[in-house]
Amino acid sequence: MKSFAYQKPASAQAAVGMVDPMSAAGQGGAFLAGGTTVLDLMKLHVLTPDSLTDVKTLLPAGIEERDGALYVGAGTTMAAAAEHPAFRDRAPALSDALWKAASPQLRNVATLGGNVLQRTRCPYFRDVASACNKREPGSGCAATEGVNRLLAVLGTSEDCIATYAGDWANALILFDTQVEVTGPEGDRTIAFEDLHTLPGDTPAVETTLGDADLITGYLIDLPDWAWRSVYTKVRDRESYAFAVASAAVALDMEEDTIREARIGLGGVATVPWRARAAEDYLAGKTLTEETGLEAGRIAFADARGWGHNDFKIPLGQQTILRGLMEAAALTREGTQ
Amino acid sequence: MSIGNPVHRIDGKLKVTGSANYAADFSVGTPLYAELVTSTVGLGRVTSIDDSAARAVPGVRAVYSHANPLPVDAADFFGAGGRAQQSWRPFESADVRFNGEIVGLVVADTLIGAREAARSMRVQYEEQDPAAVFGASGLEPEDLPDRGLSMGDIEQAMEASSQRVEETYTTYANTHNAMELFSTTAQWAGDELTVYVPSQWVEGFAAGIAEELGIDAARVRVVSPYVGGGFGGKGSLFTWTAMVAAAARDQGRPVKLYVTREQGFTTASYRAETEQDFRLGATADGRFTGFEHQGREISSRADTYVVNGGENTARMYHADAVRTGVTCIHADRQTPGFMRAPPEAPYFFALESGVDELAWKLSMDPVELRRINDIDAEPVNGVPFTSRSLMECYDAAAERFGWSDYEQTVGARTEGDWLVGWGCATATYPTQMGPCAVRIHFDATGQARVWVASHDVGTGAYTVIAQATALALGIPVDSVKVELGDSRLPPGTIAGGSISTASNVSAIEMAVAQIHDRMGTTAETMDPTAAFEAFGQRAIEEYAEWIPPAASRQQAKTLYNGKVAIVGGAEEDYTAFAFGAQFAEVRVHKYTREIRVPRLIGAFAAGRIMNEQTARSQYLGGMIWGIGHALLEKTEVDPRNGKIVNANIAEYLVPTNADVQELEAILVPETDTKVNPAGVKGIGEIGIVGTAAAIANAVYHATGTRVRHTPIHVEDLLPQA
Known part of the structure; x- marks a missing residue:
C-alpha cells in the first residue's frame, strides 16, 4: 500500500476543510469511516490517496424520530441499524437489506454514510492491470467482453457495466429520503434518488457529491404501510455474498389489490435502481404470478445482457415476482 | 476393535489459544521481507523492467528478476517423480508462461516497503494471446495411451445394452484456498539452512530445496509443525521457496515472504478443469454392460499432469467391457497439482451422475441399481477387493436419510416455495500407504x-x-x-x-x-x-x-x-479401497432457483478408525467441501489473457456456516486385516467424493434439469426469458 498521511480533525466541518479533493484516478485525499471499501481498494492500489481524513467518530450515530421522519446518522454501523426496532418494525426492507449484506465483522465496522458509496466489485475495476473507464477514464472497459456474470444489465453503457455492489441503498431508494451533506460551501440536502449517477460516458463519476462533500445523515420519510416491505436477495451462497439479483419491495395493499407498489433493484444495475414503470403497472392490480411476472418484464424491458450475465434478465424478473409475493404474504403481526 | 476413542485433539488448546506455531509464526531475529511481482499478461515475454521507483522506496535492498536472477536451479517436477510443483524456474528466461507468473522478487527492510516497491515495478511485456481454457485455439492435446484401461469389447457391450447414457461432464478449476496463507522464511547459519514453510511434505521439500540450491540435502532443515489446511496445495515444493533461501544467502539476513491470497491463486497449484466423455450401458434388468470414461484435463505447456480418474471409476461396478483414457491438454496456464481426492472428486461427478441418469432411464431406484452391480473383484483384471462395504454404507445412510420414501418422480415434493429433491452417490478412495x-x-x-x-x-x-x-x-x-x-x-x-x-x-x-x-x-x-x-x-x-x-x-x-x-489401491494381487455413500436433499426456489442443501448424510467404511471424533470431522469437512464443489467453487479464468478474475475469497465462494444445515457422517464398522498390519484405510479424502454428484442428482429430482457441470448455478435452472 502506498504511504499516506493520516489526519483526525475535531469536527465533520473541519474534516471537509482538511480533505484534499480526490480525483477520478483515486488520487488526492479520502475520508475514512468504517474503511471497509477504502482500505480494501488501497491495498489493491485502486485507490492511492495521499491522505486519509478520519471521520469515524465525528459522524452522528444513531436512529431517531425527527420532524415526523426517521433520522439516521451517517456514523451508524450496519450492525446497529440492522437490529434497530425502527427499521425492523416500520420498514423491514431496510433491516433485511443490512442483515443480508456482508459478514458480521464487516457490519460491525462499516457505517451507513460510506455504505451507499460502496464501490463496485467489477473484477476489472479492482485490477489495476485491466482496462477500466471507471478507474482510469479513457482506458476502455474490459468487462463488456470479459467475465461479466456478476455485472449489470440495467443502466449500462458501452463504457461501463459495473454493478452497484451495495444492498441497503436498493431498499433506501423505495422511500423519500433526503441525504444530508456537509461540504466546503456548508450544509445541503440531496434527494437520495439523485445521489447516484448513471455511468454514461463518464463512469468515473458515480455521484452528485463534490470531492470534499461528506454525508452526515439521512432523513427517511416512511409511509405507514412500509411495514409491508421485504428485501429479497438472490445469491450464490446463503451468507456473505454479493447479490446476483435483489429486489426491495414495499406494498400498500387493500385485500388482494395493490394500491401502490415500490420496487428497488440490486445486483442487476449500475446504480441503486427504482423500477417505476413496473410500479405504475402494478397500481390497482390484483397480485398474481401473472401480474407479478409482468411487472418483472416491464422492469427489465430495457435491460441488456453482456453474455455471461444474460441470465440476470429472467432472474431479475423472477426476483421481482418473488419479492412481491413475499411482501404480500407479510402480516402486520408477523413483523412486530 | 474397529472404532477408536473420540479423544479430543491433544493440540487443540494450543491452537485455540494461538500458541501453536505455524510456519510464518517463527521468529528469526530481524528478517528482511520479500514480495513477489507477478505477470499481468497471460503469454509473452518481459521486454523491460523499470525498477527505479521500486528502488526509491525506503529500505529496498534488492530487486531480482530474469535480468538479475537468483542462483536457483530447476528441480524435477512432482508429476514426473520429483518434488517441485513445476519443472521450470520463473527467472530462467524472460518468458511469461501464464498470467500471474512470478517475474520479480523484491526484498526490503519492512513488509510494507516490500509491498509498495513490488507495486511500483514497471514491467513491460511483448504480449501474445494465450490459449488458457477449453475451447481456445492453440491448445496442445497429448494422448497418454499407456494410462488407459481396456477389458473386453466395449462396442459390443454397448450394443448389448437396452439403456445407455452417453454424455459429456465437465468440472471447473478449483483453488485450494487453505485458511493459512502461503509463506516461506529462510535462515542461514553458515552453510546450514533452516526453512519455515507450510508443508505437507517436509522431507521432499528439504530434498527439493537442496536440489534447487545445489547443496547437500543434509544441510537443509524444513520446519512445519502445524499446517493451517493443506488439501494438496502444500504438497509439492513451491516455486518461491528456494528463491527466498537464495535471497537470504545473497543478503546475509533471514528473509520472510508472505504470499498474498491473490498470488496464491496464480503461483501455487490448483485443481484443473476437466471434460469427460462418459458412456454406460445396462441391460433392462440393470446389469451394466459397457463402461467407457475418457478424460481431458488442462495442464501447463511444459508439464504433463493428469489425475486420470478413469483408473478408479472403472473399478467401482460390474462391467462386461471397460475402456478408459486420458488426454493432457497443454495450455498457457500454471501447472496444476493435487487437491483433495484429485482423481475421484471430478471423475466421480461424471460416474455417479451417469449411474443416476441410467437409473431414471431404467426406472430403477438408484440405490438398487448400484446393488445389482456390486462386485467382489474389480472388473478390469478380476482382482478381489480386500474388503468392500459399499452396500452396507448405502443401507446405513439410506435408513438414516429416510430413502424408503423416495419417489422417482421429478418435482414430487415441495415445501412452501421450494422444490425438494433427493439424490445419492458413491464415495470411494483407494487405500494407500x-x-x-x-x-x-x-x-x-x-x-x-x-x-x-x-x-x-x-x-x-x-x-x-x-x-x-x-x-x-x-x-x-x-x-x-x-x-x-x-x-x-x-x-x-x-x-x-x-x-x-x-x-x-x-x-x-x-x-x-x-x-x-x-x-x-x-x-x-x-x-x-x-x-x-x-x-x-x-x-x-x-x-x-x-x-x-x-x-x-x-x-x-x-x-x-x-x-x-504410494502403494495401494489397484495392485496386482489385491484391490484396496474405502467406500461410502452420500445422500443429499436439495431445495430449489420455485421462482429464483437458488439451490440450497438442507441435508447431507454420508456413511463411510474405512477399516479400523483410530479416533471417532477426528475421523468424523474429516468426513464432515470433505462433505462440506463437496457442497462447494457442487455449487460454489469456480476459479474463473478470463479466456482473453488467462487472468483469474476472482482471485479473492469474497468472490471465490466456499460454503459458509449458513450453507451447511443438517450434516451427518455415519461410521460403518469394517474390519480389513489385509490392507496393512494396522487394518487402517485412509479417510482424508473420501468425504468429498460423490457429494457433487449426489447434489446434482437431487437437483434433477427436484427440477427435472440435468446439469452436467460443476459448479451448478442459479442460471442453469432458470426458465429462459
Missing part, C-alpha cells in the same frame, strides 16, 4: 515420546499418533508426546493420498512391538515402573522402518531420499 520410519522413546516414569516427519494439516495426526502409541504400549494417551513436521525427524510420508495414518500406525506398532519384544512386556499388562525395573534400564528407544508389503524394491528405497512412494 508409504514407507515410514518412526522413533519411540519410553521411560520408567511411563512417558513416551514419538518422532516422525509426518504432518498435522488440521486432521488430528498428533492425536492419532499419540493414541496409537498409547494403545500399543499400554499407557494413557496423555503420557505420549509427539513431534511432527520437521525434516530432521525420522522420515515419514507425504500428507497426501490419505496415507498418513495407515503408514504412521503401522510403523508405530512395529516400533512398539520391538520395545515389547526387548522388555518382555505386553500392552495388556504394561506397568512401566515394574517393567523397567525388571528390564534394568531407565528408558528404551526403538526405531522402526516400515515398508508396505506390496512396495517394490524401488519404492522401499525412497525412505531417506525425499521421494514419494
Whole structure:
C-alpha cells in the first residue's frame, strides 16, 4: 500500500476543510469511516490517496424520530441499524437489506454514510492491470467482453457495466429520503434518488457529491404501510455474498389489490435502481404470478445482457415476482 | 476393535489459544521481507523492467528478476517423480508462461516497503494471446495411451445394452484456498539452512530445496509443525521457496515472504478443469454392460499432469467391457497439482451422475441399481477387493436419510416455495500407504515420546499418533508426546493420498512391538515402573522402518531420499479401497432457483478408525467441501489473457456456516486385516467424493434439469426469458 498521511480533525466541518479533493484516478485525499471499501481498494492500489481524513467518530450515530421522519446518522454501523426496532418494525426492507449484506465483522465496522458509496466489485475495476473507464477514464472497459456474470444489465453503457455492489441503498431508494451533506460551501440536502449517477460516458463519476462533500445523515420519510416491505436477495451462497439479483419491495395493499407498489433493484444495475414503470403497472392490480411476472418484464424491458450475465434478465424478473409475493404474504403481526 | 476413542485433539488448546506455531509464526531475529511481482499478461515475454521507483522506496535492498536472477536451479517436477510443483524456474528466461507468473522478487527492510516497491515495478511485456481454457485455439492435446484401461469389447457391450447414457461432464478449476496463507522464511547459519514453510511434505521439500540450491540435502532443515489446511496445495515444493533461501544467502539476513491470497491463486497449484466423455450401458434388468470414461484435463505447456480418474471409476461396478483414457491438454496456464481426492472428486461427478441418469432411464431406484452391480473383484483384471462395504454404507445412510420414501418422480415434493429433491452417490478412495520410519522413546516414569516427519494439516495426526502409541504400549494417551513436521525427524510420508495414518500406525506398532519384544512386556499388562525395573534400564528407544508389503524394491528405497512412494489401491494381487455413500436433499426456489442443501448424510467404511471424533470431522469437512464443489467453487479464468478474475475469497465462494444445515457422517464398522498390519484405510479424502454428484442428482429430482457441470448455478435452472 502506498504511504499516506493520516489526519483526525475535531469536527465533520473541519474534516471537509482538511480533505484534499480526490480525483477520478483515486488520487488526492479520502475520508475514512468504517474503511471497509477504502482500505480494501488501497491495498489493491485502486485507490492511492495521499491522505486519509478520519471521520469515524465525528459522524452522528444513531436512529431517531425527527420532524415526523426517521433520522439516521451517517456514523451508524450496519450492525446497529440492522437490529434497530425502527427499521425492523416500520420498514423491514431496510433491516433485511443490512442483515443480508456482508459478514458480521464487516457490519460491525462499516457505517451507513460510506455504505451507499460502496464501490463496485467489477473484477476489472479492482485490477489495476485491466482496462477500466471507471478507474482510469479513457482506458476502455474490459468487462463488456470479459467475465461479466456478476455485472449489470440495467443502466449500462458501452463504457461501463459495473454493478452497484451495495444492498441497503436498493431498499433506501423505495422511500423519500433526503441525504444530508456537509461540504466546503456548508450544509445541503440531496434527494437520495439523485445521489447516484448513471455511468454514461463518464463512469468515473458515480455521484452528485463534490470531492470534499461528506454525508452526515439521512432523513427517511416512511409511509405507514412500509411495514409491508421485504428485501429479497438472490445469491450464490446463503451468507456473505454479493447479490446476483435483489429486489426491495414495499406494498400498500387493500385485500388482494395493490394500491401502490415500490420496487428497488440490486445486483442487476449500475446504480441503486427504482423500477417505476413496473410500479405504475402494478397500481390497482390484483397480485398474481401473472401480474407479478409482468411487472418483472416491464422492469427489465430495457435491460441488456453482456453474455455471461444474460441470465440476470429472467432472474431479475423472477426476483421481482418473488419479492412481491413475499411482501404480500407479510402480516402486520408477523413483523412486530 | 474397529472404532477408536473420540479423544479430543491433544493440540487443540494450543491452537485455540494461538500458541501453536505455524510456519510464518517463527521468529528469526530481524528478517528482511520479500514480495513477489507477478505477470499481468497471460503469454509473452518481459521486454523491460523499470525498477527505479521500486528502488526509491525506503529500505529496498534488492530487486531480482530474469535480468538479475537468483542462483536457483530447476528441480524435477512432482508429476514426473520429483518434488517441485513445476519443472521450470520463473527467472530462467524472460518468458511469461501464464498470467500471474512470478517475474520479480523484491526484498526490503519492512513488509510494507516490500509491498509498495513490488507495486511500483514497471514491467513491460511483448504480449501474445494465450490459449488458457477449453475451447481456445492453440491448445496442445497429448494422448497418454499407456494410462488407459481396456477389458473386453466395449462396442459390443454397448450394443448389448437396452439403456445407455452417453454424455459429456465437465468440472471447473478449483483453488485450494487453505485458511493459512502461503509463506516461506529462510535462515542461514553458515552453510546450514533452516526453512519455515507450510508443508505437507517436509522431507521432499528439504530434498527439493537442496536440489534447487545445489547443496547437500543434509544441510537443509524444513520446519512445519502445524499446517493451517493443506488439501494438496502444500504438497509439492513451491516455486518461491528456494528463491527466498537464495535471497537470504545473497543478503546475509533471514528473509520472510508472505504470499498474498491473490498470488496464491496464480503461483501455487490448483485443481484443473476437466471434460469427460462418459458412456454406460445396462441391460433392462440393470446389469451394466459397457463402461467407457475418457478424460481431458488442462495442464501447463511444459508439464504433463493428469489425475486420470478413469483408473478408479472403472473399478467401482460390474462391467462386461471397460475402456478408459486420458488426454493432457497443454495450455498457457500454471501447472496444476493435487487437491483433495484429485482423481475421484471430478471423475466421480461424471460416474455417479451417469449411474443416476441410467437409473431414471431404467426406472430403477438408484440405490438398487448400484446393488445389482456390486462386485467382489474389480472388473478390469478380476482382482478381489480386500474388503468392500459399499452396500452396507448405502443401507446405513439410506435408513438414516429416510430413502424408503423416495419417489422417482421429478418435482414430487415441495415445501412452501421450494422444490425438494433427493439424490445419492458413491464415495470411494483407494487405500494407500508409504514407507515410514518412526522413533519411540519410553521411560520408567511411563512417558513416551514419538518422532516422525509426518504432518498435522488440521486432521488430528498428533492425536492419532499419540493414541496409537498409547494403545500399543499400554499407557494413557496423555503420557505420549509427539513431534511432527520437521525434516530432521525420522522420515515419514507425504500428507497426501490419505496415507498418513495407515503408514504412521503401522510403523508405530512395529516400533512398539520391538520395545515389547526387548522388555518382555505386553500392552495388556504394561506397568512401566515394574517393567523397567525388571528390564534394568531407565528408558528404551526403538526405531522402526516400515515398508508396505506390496512396495517394490524401488519404492522401499525412497525412505531417506525425499521421494514419494504410494502403494495401494489397484495392485496386482489385491484391490484396496474405502467406500461410502452420500445422500443429499436439495431445495430449489420455485421462482429464483437458488439451490440450497438442507441435508447431507454420508456413511463411510474405512477399516479400523483410530479416533471417532477426528475421523468424523474429516468426513464432515470433505462433505462440506463437496457442497462447494457442487455449487460454489469456480476459479474463473478470463479466456482473453488467462487472468483469474476472482482471485479473492469474497468472490471465490466456499460454503459458509449458513450453507451447511443438517450434516451427518455415519461410521460403518469394517474390519480389513489385509490392507496393512494396522487394518487402517485412509479417510482424508473420501468425504468429498460423490457429494457433487449426489447434489446434482437431487437437483434433477427436484427440477427435472440435468446439469452436467460443476459448479451448478442459479442460471442453469432458470426458465429462459
